[in-house]
Amino acid sequence: MVSQPVAARVRKAPLSRDQIAARALAYLDRHGLDALSMRRLAQDLGVGTMTLYGYFRDKGELLDAVVDAAATEHPVRPRGRMRWKPYLRALMLDMHEGLLRHPALIGIRLGSAIATPSAFRITEAGLQALHDAGLTDREAARAFRALFIHTFGSAAFQTPDSDEADARRGAATLAALPRDQFPVLTARGAQVFDDWGGESQFERELDLLLDGIGARVATKGDT
Amino acid sequence: MVSQPVAARVRKAPLSRDQIAARALAYLDRHGLDALSMRRLAQDLGVGTMTLYGYFRDKGELLDAVVDAAATEHPVRPRGRMRWKPYLRALMLDMHEGLLRHPALIGIRLGSAIATPSAFRITEAGLQALHDAGLTDREAARAFRALFIHTFGSAAFQTPDSDEADARRGAATLAALPRDQFPVLTARGAQVFDDWGGESQFERELDLLLDGIGARVATKGDT
């Protein structure tokens, strides 16, 4: 029973904001946003609950760090020689994919706006490209907002409901709608919601928005 | 000190699912989603906490009833003689306005999908109109989804962050971005986010989507 101070330190010492955030992201991927508590995360890390408060002021700051960790994991695609439209399309597809890979991020970012430098990177890149295309600041901001909302919203409604009870309640309600008041939904409701997700649907709507932006760009000179 | 059984009953007897849901909605409007607990709502109603569980299986079911109450409060606009495009535009503007009037609904519906008959009414009306316009079931579902996501997402990001601490943290982060890595945001960031909301912005994007849908409708005959 010889003590092993080195091994012990190896397990304890590397604790850092990044370490904790990475572990929290993994925990969220496995168990969902509702399951993450400071107590459980600490237990998962093998430390006391209060240790976390040595690294983060509160839970909100920790969640910001998680968003940041995810953004670092999937860095914003560099523009290279792409024209503005395919670039913005790729940017939004990347973000969409990232949100579907880490669905808990949707809830986090909806609850507390965007608040970390890494999270602003995609905004910077998108605005830059739109600005280069010849849009004014105001136009670029509006165009980016539309693309962002659609991408984010699409991911939000595409993510299957994590709460089993809610999902069942929704399906039951849909099935029980009175036929006379809901002719379309009772006849073809299932079909409607089957297609509610779907990547091709998202891309088509994205193209629609990009084309709309393109119409405004056209008169100014495409970059 | 004569007992007043009638007066006492007047204060107690009218308790019902609808009564409770209406009171919960008012509470949410005043204090926000995070502030609503079963305990506080019961106190607001002047009853014991457990009384609520005689009317709702759990908190989720109560929140569903709140969504329902709001939908009943602002019934879906009847179509009348409107053509499909102005009708859908009006439908989405109504929904947008409703969500801004009751911002807590955004969080509720994001957390637990759509699950009550009243909440399905707008879907039914929208699909009906798109179907009448000549779209197939699949096309109508896709078009409605795009409009719904945009309207919902727009309201979600337009609603100012209810959590003061988060809002301050976000603003501070934006102000502190390094100039070399974020040239656009540091130079014009404030301007970008000032315009982030704004009703006219929402309507313009809505028209963009409607025009996109219209392009598909055009070849089939407008109703």
Next chain:
DNA sequence: ACCTGAACACCGTTCAAGT
């Protein structure tokens, strides 16, 4: 310096009991 148990003020919900 870094960590942490105990405690406080909350949750949603079950249970068993009140009228």
Next chain:
DNA sequence: ACCTGAACACCGTTCAAGT
């Protein structure tokens, strides 16, 4: 029938103390 206090298993966070 309708209501409810006590209790259980949780939260986030403050505080004071440990090493």
